[in-house]
Amino acid sequence: MITENPVDITSVLMDESAELSVSVTQIVQRLKGTHLHSQLEKQAKECLHKPEIKLETLKDDVRRLLKASGWERKLQNAVYRELHILPPSGHPRAPPEHTKEPLEYMCKAQVNWEKRILKSLNSMCTELGIPLARKRPVPEQKELTNKWNEMGTDEPGNADTNNLTCSRLHLDVLVGLRNPNNERSEDLTVRSHWGLIQVSLNVRDIPQMREMYPELGLTYGQLGIDDHTHVPPDLFESEHIHIGKKVVSEQDSAAAQQYSRQGCPTGLRAQLWSLILNTTNDPEDITHYEQLKARVINHDLLVDNLIYKDVKLTASNDDYYFVFEDYLYQVLLCFSRDTAVLEHFSYNSATPPKSCIQNKSGSEQCAMVYPPNGVIPFHGFSMYVAPLCFLYNEPSTLYRVFREMYIRYLFRLHSVSSHPSGIVSLCLQFERLLQTHLPQLFYHLREIGAQPLRIAFKWIVRAFSGYLSTDQLLLLWDRILGCDSLEIVAVLAAAVFAFRAENLMEVTSLASAEAVLADLSTLKVMPLLQIFLFATSV
Amino acid sequence: VTNLPSQQTAGHKGGRSCIRYRCGLTNTIQDVLNQRPGWVEVKDDGEWDLNWCDVGWLRENFDHSYMEEHVRICHFRNHYELTRKNLMVKNLKRYRKTLEREAGRLEASKCDFFPCTFVLPSEYHIFVEEFKRSPGSTWIMKPVSVYSSDGSRSEEQKDEAQVESYVAQRYIENPYLIAGRKFDLRVYVLVTSYIALKAWLYRDGFARFSNTRFSLSSIDDQYVHLTNVAVQKTSPDYDPEKGCKWQMQQLRQYLTAKHGFETVQTLFKEIDNIFIRSLLSVQKTIINDKHCFELYGYDILLDQDLKPWLIEVNASPSLTASSQEDYDLKYRLLEDTLHIVDMEGRLTGKEKRVGVFDLMWNDGPVHMDVGLEALGSSCLVANTHLGCVNDRQKQLQQLLKPFPGQKRT
Numbered sequence: 001m002i003t004e005n006p007v008d009i010t011s012v013l014m015d016e017s018a019e020l021s022v023s024v025t026q027i028v029q030r031l032k033g034t035h036l037h038s039q040l041e042k043q044a045k046e047c048l049h050k051p052e053i054k055l056e057t058l059k060d061d062v063r064r065l066l067k068a069s070g071w072e073r074k075l076q077n078a079v080y081r082e083l084h085i086l087p088p089s090g091h092p093r094a095p096p097e098h099t100k101e102p103l104e105y106m107c108k109a110q111v112n113w114e115k116r117i118l119k120s121l122n123s124m125c126t127e128l129g130i131p132l133a134r135k136r137p138v139p140e141q142k143e144l145t146n147k148w149n150e151m152g153t154d155e156p157g158n159a160d161t162n163n164l165t166c167s168r169l170h171l172d173v174l175v176g177l178r179n180p181n182n183e184r185s186e187d188l189t190v191r192s193h194w195g196l197i198q199v200s201l202n203v204r205d206i207p208q209m210r211e212m213y214p215e216l217g218l219t220y221g222q223l224g225i226d227d228h229t230h231v232p233p234d235l236f237e238s239e240h241i242h243i244g245k246k247v248v249s250e251q252d253s254a255a256a257q258q259y260s261r262q263g264c265p266t267g268l269r270a271q272l273w274s275l276i277l278n279t280t281n282d283p284e285d286i287t288h289y290e291q292l293k294a295r296v297i298n299h300d301l302l303v304d305n306l307i308y309k310d311v312k313l314t315a316s317n318d319d320y321y322f323v324f325e326d327y328l329y330q331v332l333l334c335f336s337r338d339t340a341v342l343e344h345f346s347y348n349s350a351t352p353p354k355s356c357i358q359n360k361s362g363s364e365q366c367a368m369v370y371p372p373n374g375v376i377p378f379h380g381f382s383m384y385v386a387p388l389c390f391l392y393n394e395p396s397t398l399y400r401v402f403r404e405m406y407i408r409y410l411f412r413l414h415s416v417s418s419h420p421s422g423i424v425s426l427c428l429q430f431e432r433l434l435q436t437h438l439p440q441l442f443y444h445l446r447e448i449g450a451q452p453l454r455i456a457f458k459w460i461v462r463a464f465s466g467y468l469s470t471d472q473l474l475l476l477w478d479r480i481l482g483c484d485s486l487e488i489v490a491v492l493a494a495a496v497f498a499f500r501a502e503n504l505m506e507v508t509s510l511a512s513a514e515a516v517l518a519d520l521s522t523l524k525v526m527p528l529l530q531i532f533l534f535a536t537s538v
Numbered sequence: 539v540t541n542l543p544s545q546q547t548a549g550h551k552g553g554r555s556c557i558r559y560r561c562g563l564t565n566t567i568q569d570v571l572n573q574r575p576g577w578v579e580v581k582d583d584g585e586w587d588l589n590w591c592d593v594g595w596l597r598e599n600f601d602h603s604y605m606e607e608h609v610r611i612c613h614f615r616n617h618y619e620l621t622r623k624n625l626m627v628k629n630l631k632r633y634r635k636t637l638e639r640e641a642g643r644l645e646a647s648k649c650d651f652f653p654c655t656f657v658l659p660s661e662y663h664i665f666v667e668e669f670k671r672s673p674g675s676t677w678i679m680k681p682v683s684v685y686s687s688d689g690s691r692s693e694e695q696k697d698e699a700q701v702e703s704y705v706a707q708r709y710i711e712n713p714y715l716i717a718g719r720k721f722d723l724r725v726y727v728l729v730t731s732y733i734a735l736k737a738w739l740y741r742d743g744f745a746r747f748s749n750t751r752f753s754l755s756s757i758d759d760q761y762v763h764l765t766n767v768a769v770q771k772t773s774p775d776y777d778p779e780k781g782c783k784w785q786m787q788q789l790r791q792y793l794t795a796k797h798g799f800e801t802v803q804t805l806f807k808e809i810d811n812i813f814i815r816s817l818l819s820v821q822k823t824i825i826n827d828k829h830c831f832e833l834y835g836y837d838i839l840l841d842q843d844l845k846p847w848l849i850e851v852n853a854s855p856s857l858t859a860s861s862q863e864d865y866d867l868k869y870r871l872l873e874d875t876l877h878i879v880d881m882e883g884r885l886t887g888k889e890k891r892v893g894v895f896d897l898m899w900n901d902g903p904v905h906m907d908v909g910l911e912a913l914g915s916s917c918l919v920a921n922t923h924l925g926c927v928n929d930r931q932k933q934l935q936q937l938l939k940p941f942p943g944q945k946r947t
Binding site for chain 1: 716717718719747751782783784787788791792794795796797798799800802863927
């Protein structure tokens with residue numbers, strides 16, 4: 001905490017409350033323009049007609065009525081949501097770039113990473129001879145409208161995958177990160193870090209995580225463990241479902257998030273996740289989605305090709321997600337055109353790419369964000385959406401939930417930052433957990449040229465989507481939402497290695513290590529996590 | 539005439555050390571029989587203890603064979619009463635009438651899971667009446683194919699069959715769709731006796747998706763509506779890599795996530811009802827024989843109101859695997875079937891669960907064993923778990939004694 005006068009306690013306290021009031025002001029500002037605000041105003045006005053309202057106690061009476069009718073709860077949920085996406089408060093004089101990412105070397109790495117992606121996109125542009133964006137001719141628009149619900153039936157087109165950024169390149173960028181302030185010798189000692197990530201970030205160890213997430217512990221019931229066939233439902237499951245129903249009926253966002261730490265019952269999960277993410281399906285949300293759909297019909301974007309390719313390569317080939325192919329196009333094509341997503345760049349270390357639009361005479365140029373939502377899809381991106389198709393089949397609801405999940409959590413998996421839920425921290429946390437608790441295994445794998453992160457990286461980037469069976473994946477994502485952090489993904493990766501340690505000790509090459517860890521579809525997530533976090537001796 | 543000379547037996551329940559089998563099929567069942575400890579294959583005229591035959595062999599040889607008490611065969615003589623569409627309709631309609639007379643309308647309405655069907659040409663006139671009464675309705679013509687008079691054939695032999703007559707069946711115009719695709723369910727039911735009726739339900743099964751998107755306007759596209767993988771294979775879109783299948787567990791979870799636990803439980807209860815009623819309707823017609831058991835493949839379709847409909851019952855469900863996962867499922871299915879047939883004499887006969895099979899009906903509904911805590915409540919829970927989790931390995935280990943000559947692992 002930086003203060004003007006280090007000895008002045010009063011001003012420290014004032015700074016704290018000033019910080020709070022800054023946040024409050026920010027949130028109020030953000031909520032002012034929303035539909036909720038106008039609804040609240042309308043409700044308050046309607047309250048005035050009620051006989052219980054007295055002029056002397058106007059404010060309190062209106063407040064009381066709004067509380068009774070559930071509007072206060074809706075406001076609470078909205079505020080709770082804003083708190084989630086509020087950019088971290090920095091020093092009042094710090095430029096906004098520092099809020100996005102305080103460490104300069106991280107910033108630089110992210111910028112370089114973005115340059116590479118853009119280069120790839122531009123070369124794709126020239127190779128295929130397609131403009132970045134073009135207006136669709138009317139017959140094409142009509143055709144797309146008719147085919148909207150079955151875009152998956154199209155021919156796959158060219159199978160060239162060079163232009164889809166893949167995780168291997170991404171990992172190389174992370175491996176190359178160096179903090180210029182840190183002189184590190186190349187010698188391998190017991191105290192040095194054996195893994196690929198060679199920067200020092202503050203990541204939680206097991207004792208700290210036990211403290212942060214006690215609800216994952218052995219004394220708490222868990223869905224994914226205590227709902228097993230052999231356990232009588234009276235012990236935990238029935239009561240937990242009962243509480244879940246109450247949470248849903250109370251429409252309490254914060255309670256839902258807390259509840260989710262112990263897992264969401266299958267029949268309630270869709271509603272609970274909606275509640276945690278505070279996504280609604282009001283007419284205005286449906287209108288917004290229809291607007292995005294109209295934008296898709298009107299214009300064709302170059303990035304659409306990346307989306308088509310990705311879906312065909314990943315989700316369409318998956319044994320379970322293949323069914324949802326059409327939904328994936330419907331969500332991702334709209335997502336690319338949603339400028340509301342640009343808001344999240346205020347706390348994302350990434351910066352949306354800009355392209356120059358030249359007008360017809362070539363004289364004027366203006367820089368516009370491209371694609372409109374600032375996010376360039378990469379190989380595996382559609383796997384972020386696929387599991388949600390299990391829960392929501394209304395396109396507008398599915399879309400809202402995905403968008404909210406993306407701007408709260410998923411974006412951190414593919415931008416370079418120092419955030420504890422960022423991909424760099426997660427990789428480092430995974431390696432540290434492994435080195436601390438399974439040193440023999442780590443050393444062995446290192447010696448045979450099978451750095452654990454090389455295998456685990458793809459799991460972490462996708463938050464295990466496509467690697468675990470769907471029911472297990474949803475149990476994992478319950479905890480991501482409940483704990484408001486992606487750390488659990490890093491822990492699971494380490495727990496998987498711990499589980500298969502015996503077999504891994506016997507392998508003698510990277511290929512055979514990959515083979516041991518190729519099939520995770522039979523794994524039960526919660527027992528692995530619990531054992532690793534709460535039964536490992538520290 | 540095939541003579542089966544009397545075979546030296548050590549007594550059926552005594553634990554035979556060597557079981558001779560004859561197998562007329564060349565798919566997964568071959569592997570299962572081959573790999574079963576202590577089982578040897580006999581060919582041609584050799585004496586056998588178990589015959590996994592195709593319906594052709596049955597037709598030609600069953601009536602002329604004398605079978606010792608312990609011998610088992612995988613079909614009932616006149617299974618076609620259940621599996622041939624025209625006979626099934628007749629049996630079900632008759633059963634429904636009896637039920638209405640004896641137990642009232644409500645009870646009889648539990649048989650309304652079969653889409654309105656008319657046998658042609660015999661019921662042509664009533665079909666026309668019904669057709670006129672429901673304008674705009676769509677009907678599907680299904681062939682009743684035969685080799686010879688009794689009209690049975692296996693799924694794999696579909697292509698080669700000759701068609702004798704048709705049934706006209708009311709087309710279900712509002713099927714339940716997942717992501718715009720139509721699907722049907724394949725469920726396995728094992729019947730070891732008709733009098734008294736003893737039927738087992740296999741927990742695993744799968745949903746088969748149509749490769750293309752459903753819409754009534756594409757009624758001409760035959761590939762959209764017929765979901766059998768066998769037919770899908772000829773669709774130009776068909777990608778054999780894809781599989782087009784979901785495991786039953788997956789489907790059950792998906793439906794639970796969408797509709798909630800209670801709704802889906804009700805749905806699965808109604809599906810159980812289909813199995814039981816269809817079997818009860820042919821109970822008196824099928825020639826019961828203690829040597830016979832039969833593994834049926836039921837095809838079920840869900841409509842948008844989550845009502846299940848019976849499409850077809852197969853006496854020879856396809857045992858050819860379309861993928862590794864499919865192979866594993868069919869392997870386990872057949873292994874558990876053989877556990878229940880119990881040539882080795884390892885079961886007591888009181889089991890309610892063997893591997894992935896749950897005993898569904900044993901001359902009456904079968905209920906789950908309840909623990910002490912639930913004794914106070916009068917709620918009886920059915921012993922069926924379609925689409926639910928199972929711990930097969932563990933259950934089998936606890937249940938079965940090792941094979942003779944095999945140590946417990």
